[in-house]
Amino acid sequence: MSVWLAITSYENWETVKNSNIWGVPIKNSNLLKKVKINDKIIFYVKKRKIDKNEILSNIPGIFQVISDNFIDETPLFKPPIKTSNEIFPMRIKLKPIKIFFNPLVFSEHVNRLDFIKNKEKWTGQLQTTMISIPDKDLEYILSLN
Numbered sequence: 001m002s003v004w005l006a007i008t009s010y011e012n013w014e015t016v017k018n019s020n021i022w023g024v025p026i027k028n029s030n031l032l033k034k035v036k037i038n039d040k041i042i043f044y045v046k047k048r049k050i051d052k053n054e055i056l057s058n059i060p061g062i063f064q065v066i067s068d069n070f071i072d073e074t075p076l077f078k079p080p081i082k083t084s085n086e087i088f089p090m091r092i093k094l095k096p097i098k099i100f101f102n103p104l105v106f107s108e109h110v111n112r113l114d115f116i117k118n119k120e121k122w123t124g125q126l127q128t129t130m131i132s133i134p135d136k137d138l139e140y141i142l143s144l145n
Helices: 010-019 026-033 124-128 136-144
Strands: 003-008 021-024 040-045 048-050 053-055 058-065 090-106 132-133
Touching: 003 136, 010 021, 010 040, 010 058, 010 090, 021 026, 026 090, 026 132, 040 090, 040 136, 058 136, 090 136, 124 136
Parallel strands: 003 040
Antiparallel strands: 003 132, 021 090, 040 058, 048 053, 058 090
């Protein structure tokens, strides 16, 4: 079993939570092919603004992979503005393990996460779609909230 951190927007987190499906762009298809049934995915939601309030980046939930990857071109996810025609067709089905009633503010846990190598400039390590992280980090996150 592997553990992954999936980096996404709030809108796409809501899609994952409601549909139990995770999707990535075609350019990340090789990455998603590494994800196997029973792997765990921790979702990281990027910070956002609502009116004048900033919502910090957070971890709202953890899922288990329950399918092999597949292609589905049904519009489901909201693409970033710079790739507005991307539909994230490379997908996997998920089952929730833990949804945090109060999402974990990521910055409060950086010092306890082994996969974060540069604790001072940690945001630079989260500029991708998914990354593999140690089992120990999953155990730590599961122990919270």
